[in-house]
Amino acid sequence: MKRLVTTAMVIGVLAIAGCSGGGSASPAATRNPGGVPTSPVSPPAVTASPTVSSLNNASLPLDRYTTTADEYAELNYASKLMTAECMKRFGITYNPGKRLKLLDYRDRTNDLGLIDEAHAARFGYHMDPARYSKHDTNSNPGLTTAQSYILFGERLGKSDREGVPEDGCMGEGYRKVGWSTEDDVWLQELGNDAKSRAFADKRAVALMADWSTCMRKSGYRYDNVDDVNNDQRWWKDEDAPAGRAEKNTALADVRCKKKLNYLGTMTSILVAYQQQIVEANLERLESVRAATQQALKNAAAVLGGR
Numbered sequence: 001m002k003r004l005v006t007t008a009m010v011i012g013v014l015a016i017a018g019c020s021g022g023g024s025a026s027p028a029a030t031r032n033p034g035g036v037p038t039s040p041v042s043p044p045a046v047t048a049s050p051t052v053s054s055l056n057n058a059s060l061p062l063d064r065y066t067t068t069a070d071e072y073a074e075l076n077y078a079s080k081l082m083t084a085e086c087m088k089r090f091g092i093t094y095n096p097g098k099r100l101k102l103l104d105y106r107d108r109t110n111d112l113g114l115i116d117e118a119h120a121a122r123f124g125y126h127m128d129p130a131r132y133s134k135h136d137t138n139s140n141p142g143l144t145t146a147q148s149y150i151l152f153g154e155r156l157g158k159s160d161r162e163g164v165p166e167d168g169c170m171g172e173g174y175r176k177v178g179w180s181t182e183d184d185v186w187l188q189e190l191g192n193d194a195k196s197r198a199f200a201d202k203r204a205v206a207l208m209a210d211w212s213t214c215m216r217k218s219g220y221r222y223d224n225v226d227d228v229n230n231d232q233r234w235w236k237d238e239d240a241p242a243g244r245a246e247k248n249t250a251l252a253d254v255r256c257k258k259k260l261n262y263l264g265t266m267t268s269i270l271v272a273y274q275q276q277i278v279e280a281n282l283e284r285l286e287s288v289r290a291a292t293q294q295a296l297k298n299a300a301a302v303l304g305g306r
Helices: 012-020 061-065 069-089 117-123 145-152 166-175 181-200 202-217 225-229 244-259 262-280 282-303
Strands: none
Touching: 012 145, 061 181, 061 282, 069 145, 069 166, 069 282, 117 244, 166 282, 181 202, 181 262, 181 282, 202 225, 202 244, 202 262, 202 282, 225 244, 244 262, 262 282
């Protein structure tokens, strides 16, 4: 079984791994040196800490620019259909597979730490196996090395083959739809940056201290929510289901968070940092949004109701 997302979030890899191939950079995809997003450093003001039942129901500033799971699946599938058309020009049958089944993609329920009490009681800090995202990664297991070169456009020790598009047929497929997966990764970088800053904020640090005190009163000694999520006792065998000790700890964790309005406070801090980052990157974000909206129209035309 897999573990829940921790607060030390990493960049999602769907765009570059699970979906087989990357897209072209958008015209506005100019980054700062080293690829680091433009991010202010001064702590933003937080005026309220509302009660939030689920982060999925909260409106975050970066949501305006981020594709939904369904939109992502449509863009990916249309791009793969265009890839198949390109491969056909080279006499190669390429199976685009089916639409991705992104059951957990964009699900933010436990994105700021375990929140769901029912989940804690059943799975502890492990993911519900029924919610794993399904990736169509084996639809073309028989491609030869030469065919893979045409698909991806590069192979160690081989010069460009005449007629193969830049980045191969996969690159052509993404370009025809007009979808830049690099933009999607950049948006994830911005979201991760906001999240990291939110947890480093002094208001979050104070909240974490209160949570740690609550946990101690329940008999558990942890300094922060990452420590409890990543307790090595739960992960000696990552494929094993959660045991009673893990579930009891998870329940105490969730109940302490509810007592402290942890999710409401952390959401308000996160919103403030996301808004600050949006304002610092507004021009490129609006350019990315416009490009994505056009790509969705292109994808709809490619799919033609399929």
